[in-house]
Amino acid sequence: MGATLWKIAGRIVDLSRHGMIMGVLNVTPDSFSDGGKFFAAEKAVEHGLKMAVDGAHIIDVGGESTRPGAEAIAAEEELRRVIPVIEKLRAKIDIFISIDTSKAAVARAAIEAGASIVNDVTGGRGDTEMMPLVAKSQAAFIIMHMQGNPKTMQLEPRYDDVVSAVADFFRQQYARALECNVDPMAIAFDPGIGFGKTLEHNLELIDNLGALRVDERPLVVGVSRKSFLAKLIGSSNMSDRLAPVVALTPLLRARGADVFRVHDVKENANALRVTEAIL
Numbered sequence: 001m002g003a004t005l006w007k008i009a010g011r012i013v014d015l016s017r018h019g020m021i022m023g024v025l026n027v028t029p030d031s032f033s034d035g036g037k038f039f040a041a042e043k044a045v046e047h048g049l050k051m052a053v054d055g056a057h058i059i060d061v062g063g064e065s066t067r068p069g070a071e072a073i074a075a076e077e078e079l080r081r082v083i084p085v086i087e088k089l090r091a092k093i094d095i096f097i098s099i100d101t102s103k104a105a106v107a108r109a110a111i112e113a114g115a116s117i118v119n120d121v122t123g124g125r126g127d128t129e130m131m132p133l134v135a136k137s138q139a140a141f142i143i144m145h146m147q148g149n150p151k152t153m154q155l156e157p158r159y160d161d162v163v164s165a166v167a168d169f170f171r172q173q174y175a176r177a178l179e180c181n182v183d184p185m186a187i188a189f190d191p192g193i194g195f196g197k198t199l200e201h202n203l204e205l206i207d208n209l210g211a212l213r214v215d216e217r218p219l220v221v222g223v224s225r226k227s228f229l230a231k232l233i234g235s236s237n238m239s240d241r242l243a244p245v246v247a248l249t250p251l252l253r254a255r256g257a258d259v260f261r262v263h264d265v266k267e268n269a270n271a272l273r274v275t276e277a278i279l
Helices: 041-053 075-092 106-112 130-137 161-178 199-207 227-233 238-255 265-279
Strands: 005-008 011-012 018-024 058-063 096-100 115-119 138-145 185-191 259-262
Touching: 005 138, 018 041, 018 265, 041 058, 041 075, 041 265, 058 075, 058 115, 075 096, 075 106, 096 106, 096 130, 106 115, 106 130, 130 161, 138 161, 138 199, 161 185, 161 199, 199 227, 227 238, 238 259, 238 265, 259 265
Parallel strands: 018 058, 018 259, 058 096, 096 115, 115 138, 138 185
Antiparallel strands: 005 011
């Protein structure tokens, strides 16, 4: 197996020995995990800076909730939420900033403001302009799998074989991205745990991560605070989901995940560091 390299805005990051922690920064009034705690720009920036200190390699800024049942919002509103936060973070810290959006107009403005990764929950299907924009800007691109859309995705997810369905989707979107002249080195894939998947689907994907890898591209995984954990531990208390996530980070790393999208940066960064010392 070759090295896992990821090209982010011209910089090559080697993920073979050290994975990356991606801190989630939701600038939304209706986030499922923090209930809009960081909705005000100043609070969001403060939290982003704290995540950088705690060991995040990437801050993932999102202005549109993608929790199950969420309604879509207009690009103007999304821009109003995320751009000031990205600009202020970029002025204060020199780590990678990612924009969590499926709209090319939002991605474009975010890149101009200092973001260098586009994290698209539709994997490039939501906006035909997205892949050409990524190609032109040389941003890194995370292609995520989701069945349906956030409003409907958890109503009744069905697959004949979830692992091969996600792997097929990755190959198909990879081919599309290359047709749009996206640099293959800039692409990473995310199986979209909890996005149009049942508890069993999620566990199957986690168990078969290796089967999802396309062309030595990095795998991004987000299990942080997701509702499938509540089902497994029999508790709906959000704070009870921290320990399972911190337990999953080392397991996911051993199974081949490269980038970990988490809310609790410090705990997961420490778990990852210890795991990698052993691996």
